[in-house]
Amino acid sequence: MSSRKELANAIRALSMDAVQKANSGHPGAPMGMADIAEVLWRDHLSHNPANPEWANRDRFILSNGHGSMLHYSLLHLAGYDLHIEDLKQFRQLHSRTPGHPEYGYAPGIETTTGPLGQGITNAIGMAIAERSLAAQFNREGHSVVDHFTYSFMGDGCLMEGISHEACSLAGTLGLGKLIAFWDDNGISIDGDVEGWFTDDTVKRFEAYGWHVVAGVDGHDSESINAAIEAAKLDPRPSLLCCKTIIGYGSPNKGGSHDCHGAPLGDAEIQAAREFLGWKHAPFEIPADIYAQWDAKEAGLAAEQAWDKEFAAYSVAYPELAAELKRRTLGELPANFAAESKAYIEELQANPANIASRKASQNALETYGKMLPEFIGGSADLAPSNLTIYSGSKPITAEDASGNYLHYGVREFGMSAIMNGIALHGGFVPYGATFLMFMEYARNALRMAAIMKQRSIFVYTHDSIGLGEDGPTHQPVEQIASLRLTPNMSTWRPCDQVESAVAWKYAIERNDGPTALIFSRQSLTQQARSSEQLANVAKGGYTLIDCEGTPDVILISTGSEVDLAVKAQKELSAAGHKARVVSIPATDVFDKQDAAYKESVLPSQVANRVAIEAGIADYWYKYVGLNGRIIGMTTFGESAPANQLFEMFGFTVDNVVAAAKELL
Numbered sequence: 001m002s003s004r005k006e007l008a009n010a011i012r013a014l015s016m017d018a019v020q021k022a023n024s025g026h027p028g029a030p031m032g033m034a035d036i037a038e039v040l041w042r043d044h045l046s047h048n049p050a051n052p053e054w055a056n057r058d059r060f061i062l063s064n065g066h067g068s069m070l071h072y073s074l075l076h077l078a079g080y081d082l083h084i085e086d087l088k089q090f091r092q093l094h095s096r097t098p099g100h101p102e103y104g105y106a107p108g109i110e111t112t113t114g115p116l117g118q119g120i121t122n123a124i125g126m127a128i129a130e131r132s133l134a135a136q137f138n139r140e141g142h143s144v145v146d147h148f149t150y151s152f153m154g155d156g157c158l159m160e161g162i163s164h165e166a167c168s169l170a171g172t173l174g175l176g177k178l179i180a181f182w183d184d185n186g187i188s189i190d191g192d193v194e195g196w197f198t199d200d201t202v203k204r205f206e207a208y209g210w211h212v213v214a215g216v217d218g219h220d221s222e223s224i225n226a227a228i229e230a231a232k233l234d235p236r237p238s239l240l241c242c243k244t245i246i247g248y249g250s251p252n253k254g255g256s257h258d259c260h261g262a263p264l265g266d267a268e269i270q271a272a273r274e275f276l277g278w279k280h281a282p283f284e285i286p287a288d289i290y291a292q293w294d295a296k297e298a299g300l301a302a303e304q305a306w307d308k309e310f311a312a313y314s315v316a317y318p319e320l321a322a323e324l325k326r327r328t329l330g331e332l333p334a335n336f337a338a339e340s341k342a343y344i345e346e347l348q349a350n351p352a353n354i355a356s357r358k359a360s361q362n363a364l365e366t367y368g369k370m371l372p373e374f375i376g377g378s379a380d381l382a383p384s385n386l387t388i389y390s391g392s393k394p395i396t397a398e399d400a401s402g403n404y405l406h407y408g409v410r411e412f413g414m415s416a417i418m419n420g421i422a423l424h425g426g427f428v429p430y431g432a433t434f435l436m437f438m439e440y441a442r443n444a445l446r447m448a449a450i451m452k453q454r455s456i457f458v459y460t461h462d463s464i465g466l467g468e469d470g471p472t473h474q475p476v477e478q479i480a481s482l483r484l485t486p487n488m489s490t491w492r493p494c495d496q497v498e499s500a501v502a503w504k505y506a507i508e509r510n511d512g513p514t515a516l517i518f519s520r521q522s523l524t525q526q527a528r529s530s531e532q533l534a535n536v537a538k539g540g541y542t543l544i545d546c547e548g549t550p551d552v553i554l555i556s557t558g559s560e561v562d563l564a565v566k567a568q569k570e571l572s573a574a575g576h577k578a579r580v581v582s583i584p585a586t587d588v589f590d591k592q593d594a595a596y597k598e599s600v601l602p603s604q605v606a607n608r609v610a611i612e613a614g615i616a617d618y619w620y621k622y623v624g625l626n627g628r629i630i631g632m633t634t635f636g637e638s639a640p641a642n643q644l645f646e647m648f649g650f651t652v653d654n655v656v657a658a659a660k661e662l663l
């Protein structure tokens with residue numbers, strides 16, 4: 001029987017060997033946190049390596065994702081489908097073990113981490129999802145949703161501002177099933193952190209309302225175990241402050257930044273083997289150590305016990321059980337497609353000139369009744385974003401059964417928490433702020449796109465139409481930035497109908513996030529045939545047409561579509577054949593087949609004018625170098641919206657003049 005230290009040394013050996021073979025990576029954190037990981041994974045973590053998707057598994061998040069070999073070693077040793085050859089391919093092209101944990105590459109990786117602070121924030125989202133699902137579905141004698149969320153994090157995670165945002169909210173919500181481990185080794189890439197990180201972390205988290213265990217010896221299994229046991233019993237989120245030595249086992253580099261982000265070197269690895277008493281060749285793990293690490297039997301037993309409990313729950317509460325299963329699988333209600341289609345048709349038949357942010361709220365009112373999995377929120381702008389509808393119920397520390405989170409002024413935290421909720425499963429999260437402030441959350445949006453998660457980002461006050469708040473609040477380049485993000489679908493609807501279609505698309509999409517961009521000001525509803533209405537979902541379509549081949553095509557989105565329609569009428573009256581094309585979602589339109597795109601934007605028509613109150617340069621891909629773009633090339637100004645639109649050229653006269661220049 002190998003000792004705990006020998007079991008932890010298996011992690012250290014695999015980590016330093018894989019980093020050395022790749023000649024790239026971070027051995028320090030895996031070697032320093034190996035003892036903590038051994039206690040957590042062997043004595044506490046409830047999981048089944050044979051079924052990484054088991055719904056009631058504990059979640060484990062490595063927020064300090066640069067230490068990825070810690071996670072890969074754990075998955076391999078515990079019996080997941082991650083083999084020694086996979087570890088040998090660490091950081092290599094097409095391997096299952098990339099430089100940072102990447103969701104979808106290896107089984108058991110719950111989220112993509114690397115940008116520091118986002119892992120712990122994802123974990124907070126997962127803990128919110130667990131707690132809310134439990135409140136909605138558990139019944140007396142039946143705890144079918146009951147698991148912990150564990151997160152490792154380093155000094156860097158605690159320095160990042162997002163950790164302040166998210167951990168503050170976690171304390172307010174009383175997330176007792178969240179347990180975080182701080183790898184307090186005092187070292188970052190630049191060296192000893194005392195020169196730039198002297199926070200009293202214990203007091204900080206106590207002020208957040210967390211349960212804090214200070215002074216945990218991160219290399220003593222009894223100290224680690226006692227801290228975890230205490231955390232599991234406390235109703236508050238817990239921070240375990242684990243004092244460790246970075247690169248523990250490396251006699252010459254351990255304890256310094258020299259082992260943080262670079263291979264140890266062959267000589268130092270040999271010295272570490274001697275220091276640790278590890279007598280095995282690189283990537284060699286003795287059979288008895290594998291046997292003690294193997295979690296497949298215990299994992300199967302845990303899942304089978306839960307299956308038995310769920311079967312009893314299904315007998316007692318068959319409708320709840322079926323609903324929980326549907327939501328866990330990420331399936332939409334069977335009636336959603338038909339009822340949402342009927343709603344869109346009803347809107348088209350009953351025109352209303354309203355702001356698209358109001359149209360968004362109306363869509364939430366309708367879709368929310370169909371979707372108990374909705375979990376919404378706003379970054380302290382609900383009255384402006386219009387994200388609350390009649391079915392919204394706040395989630396609080398006292399009652400987690402609701403479906404709405406008041407995130408406070410925490411745009412970055414909100415967005416990364418949404419990603420955690422989406423990753424956990426059981427919910428479709430949406431969260432809102434002004435479009436301008438997506439900039440605070442930019443990296444969380446990128447992470448949602450990398451992981452292809454169904455996070456719905458709602459952005460209102462979409463242009464200079466915001467008006468008097470001025471250029472600090474008027475987005476110019478943000479829409480283009482969102483459109484240029486791979487896997488992100490971006491919709492800027494022109495009326496209540498396109499707004500409802502955009503929401504339907506975002507809800508039904510299961511291969512990535514969606515940004516929904518809405519106006520502050522009222523928009524005119526456009527007339528559409530049944531064919532045009534069906535084509536809205538294609539992201540771009542002909543809204544107003546002429547007989548025969550058009551002389552000029554006016555392309556627009558959002559509030560500027562009505563401007564294009566009015567300009568088309570003037571051009572038509574002057575004898576010019578003009579077409580208006582609305583492209584609410586350029587990415588969706590771009591994915592249509594060539595024949596459809598040609599039918600909307602025929603290549604033979606070179607005369608094209610694009611009109612959008614956003615950055616002008618984006619539209620060259622549709623109008624060509626010889627086309628005209630009426631867009632923004634500067635920031636805005638503080639003034640009423642109508643004055644700003646005139647000042648920056650968003651007028652019928654200017655659109656008509658641009659078209660006539662081409663003609």
